[in-house]
Amino acid sequence: MFGYVSFAQLSTAIRSQLYTIPKDVDLIVGIPRSGMVPAYQIGLFLNRLVCDIDGFLLDGAISHGHTRKLGVSLTSLRQARHILLVDDSIATGGSMQKALARIKDSGYAGRISTCAAIVAPSHKSSVDVSFITMPQPRLFEWNAFHHACVENACFDLDGVLCVDPTAHDNDDGPRYEKWLANAIPLFRPTLRIGHIVSARLEKYRSLTEDWLAANNISYGQLHLVDLPSKAERIRLGAHCAHKIRVYRETGATMFYESNLGQAQEIATGSGKPVLCIDDMTMVMPGASHIAATAKSALWRLRAPLGLAKGWVKQQLRSSRTPVSGS
Template sequence: MNFNYVSYDMMLDAIYCNLAALPRDLDLVVGLPRSGMIPAYAIGLILNLPVVDLQSFIDNKFVGNGHTRSLRSAIAAPHLARKLLLVDDSCNSGASVDRALIQIADSGYRGLTQTCAAIVTPYSKRLVDFSFLTVSEPRVFQWNLFHHSILSNACLDFDGVLCVDPTDDENDDGENYKRFLLNAAPLHLPTPKVGHIVSARLEKYRGETEDWLSMHGVIYGELHLLDLPNKQERIRTNAHLVHKSEIYKQTNADLFVESNLDQAQHIAANTGLPVFCVDSMQMINSLGNNPGALNRALWRSVYLRSRNVASRYLPKDITAFLKNRFGRTGR
């Protein structure tokens, strides 16, 4: 199964590329906490408008906007906005936006509310007034990956994903390493139960590894470690790459989350399955690229930045195709 992945960069780039779709008579941007505040603040900064979260709007309170420059809309209170833009990061069923619209109406606000979701599906696009990026299911975002139900049938690397990597001094296959295993600083702690944790740690360190997982509240199905006598043997046999690829295939998992880019590319090429790389924050398929549905956003960005040159030098039928394919707004 390939997942359509959206990073922070992809979302922000799509917002920039679709600015012309947004009305310019807005007075206020209202974000839906928590993830909706990311595109809300991006839009507010670009359009130089005040931004509040939904609860602050309902309470008719500003939360402060800094003093580096004057805002384009100088309303004294949120309910004085003549027109506001309600923003969420994504829209699937439209339920979150609908609930927010009811809350806004019940708050006594009498202005005009328009809705926006940064990311929509082909179906949910019609449920909001404005959108920036259309991505089909199944999909996962950079900001929700470690809290997504996808992890229930995923394989997660350990060092560099769940916790920091050991330093050279700590990675001595002895007492320093044992202290590291028990005290490693956490990185990405998953919220749901993880199907499989797949690590190149040696089986003899299972006790310390399980203690760390318990200490940090990580719930998991199986812990797969390397059954080799020492670090030297692991390095000599290059067993870590084979180990991760084989476990991934045997478990029929939907995704592998790996810390190292080279290893992520190797696992993807070896299995033909998607791998998310934490170091580069990208989804890699067996070709080493993001799924094709997301490349459209990148090509769209290239087109919008070079369309004047394209229209001057390319045949009309080609420029017409490019405009139809990449030049439409996300509304």
């Protein structure tokens, strides 16, 4: 089962533990690309300049907005006396060590503190600063559509790979067929999707396959609902039953679902986690979405109390989202 961190959780964890960052840090240096996510959050919270490692090594131009005055003013990047070298996570520690070696080999004589926002328990001591301790496997909001788990995952279609149809377009007739052919893409996974699981009807398979091909979305199998009409699908309540069955039978390890209500039902029915795209939260199987995600925040993230409380509040707000979509 995957541990999960969203942008919101990451921001909350950093904000609640800013005191762990040395007070004399005067420049934040991120390791591209994912390391720039926590690097900019830290830089904004501390009101410090932020750059990537290549910009620092080249002593590139300093640029920042003029809305507020910086906490530390630098005339050049390498003038910084104490830098915080930041990555989003540590798996083996290799990326951090390579980045650290590059800076030291450049002749930089200042102090370097290392930071990985998310660390495995076995690598917590590998960096000076971290905010979330989480064992592998793990998934982050910023890599969710490009993570290796995509290849063994089930993906909802409408609301995930493309925008949802409007009520006007979703007439199970000519307007819907036109919409299917011209649906606007939403998220495009980098890797081959294991299974696309949609409540679309089998009679629209050809139009759906054509759209997927036209948008260069690679996948293993396309699972649609074998019923004659939208009305019959609604009468039988086939949306979630279809998705739960495929999720269980395929042995997939993750389901990407657009709608929170359906995500809850799929998680409960399958006994497996569901990533809800509407609010980018991980819905865990259990008695309720709120209870499961609260438990996940307290146990899986092992975060400070402030993060856990913020996470529960976020889920209480999310639980008010009405159920809709396909």
